[in-house]
Amino acid sequence: MGTRTRTRRMTVAAVAAVAALALAPGCTLSKTDGGDGNVPGGSGGRVLAVKIDNVGPARPQTGLDxxxxxxAEQVEAGLSRLMAVYAGRLPPVIGPVRSARETDLELLRQFDDPxxxxxxxxxxxxxxxxxAPLRPLSPGKAPGNAYFRGSGKPAPHNLFVRPKALDADPGAGGLQSTGFRFGPRPKGGTPERERTVRFPAARFTFTWAPEQKRWLVSMDGARARTSDGKTLGASTVVVQYVKVRESRFHDRSGNNTPFTETIGSGKARVLRDxxxxDAxxxxxxxxxxxxxTxxxxxEQLPFAKGQVWVVFAKA
Structure with a gap:
């Protein structure tokens, strides 16, 4: 049975379950509620994806939490860049915003009009x-008040966006198409306190914090925090082993732009609770x-509810 067929059947079942629950006496569902085994939110909906800078001068980021x-994907010279996907709440400001890559276009094809x-x-x-089947919202195609340059970082690491000014209209149901499923911790697994993923010139470390029930994020050896001092952490971390190959594109310095293949199959390591x-x-x-799985x-491997980090590691 293919992924599309399995996903369609699970989506139909999820919609039926949500409808039944909504009709039950005294039961209500909020936009962020979801039954076990299902992506939070209802069916349908859009997402807003934002390309976020992740080199030293760009940190700490804003709105990533x-x-x-x-x-997390590899870019030129072995560095990393982030693509943050918002389907629920939008923070007032997100950034620093940086340029798109070919990998992003393939990754975003799974969403409905992102x-x-x-x-x-x-x-x-x-x-x-x-x-591409998406709505490109660069500074030249967005409302005049959406993007602005901040004063706390040097250019080009100081471009920020006010997401509500973009009229992106995200909805919690926009994550239905990711294939992610959320639910109770499955049996098995092995205890793990820390996991590090290395790129040629970047690294991510995820450390389990039992009192917070999440994996605290460190990047390049430093604990990751937002510009307002919040510690970044994920409920689920996916280390997805993929093929990373050269593309036909280069940066201004002549460095090749890596292309991350997200279509196909392979191994993964899923961290939760x-x-x-092994997945x-x-x-x-x-x-x-x-x-x-x-x-x-x-068998389907459910994630813990909350923020998900997917790090594309070279197979």
Whole structure:
């Protein structure tokens, strides 16, 4: 059975369950409530994706703690960049905002009419962005008050966006198409306190904090915090092993832009509730989400409710 068929059946079942619960006497559902095994929120909905700078001068970032999903991908010279996906609440400001990459276009195909906030892109990539099934919201295509330059960081690490000014209209149901499923901790797994993922010139470390019931994030050896002092942490961390290859694009210094292949299948490591699970991932087409199953029995592997970090590690 393919991912699309499995996802469709689970979505139909989820909609039916939500409808039944909503009709039960005395039961109500908020936009962020979701039953076990289902993505929080109802069916449908859009997301706002924001490309966020992640080099030293760009930190600490703003608004990253409000994201539903944070994708960490490799860019030129082995550095990292983040794509934060918002389907629930929008913070007042997000940033620093940086440029898009070809990897983002394939990754965003799984969402229904997603909006992408980014600072720009190299000239050869712009035609691909303009024809991709998304709403590009760079400074030149957004309302005049949406983007602004902050005074606390040097350029180009000082571009921020007011997401509500973008009229992106995200909804909690926008995450339905990711393929993620949320629910109680599954059996098995092994106790894990810390996990580090290394890029050629960047690294991410996730440390389990039992009192907070989340994985605290460190980047390049320093604990990650937002500009207002909040510690970044994830309820679920996915280390997804993928093929990272050269693309046809380069930066101004001549460094090749890596392309991360998110369609296909492979191994993964899922961290939740202080435990680590060996997993398999599968995404059969650009329109499909990514399904995560247990490595031994092929059963759906549920995530813990809360923010999800997906780090694309080279297989």
């Amino acid at each position: 409000a994201a539903d999903v944070v994708y 909006a992408l906030a980014f600072s720009g892109a190299q000239s050869k990539l712009l035609p691909l962005i303009s024809t 202080g435990r680590a699970y 398999r991932w599968e995404r059969t087409s650009p329109q499909d989400g990514t399904e995560f 247990t490595a031994d029995g092929g």
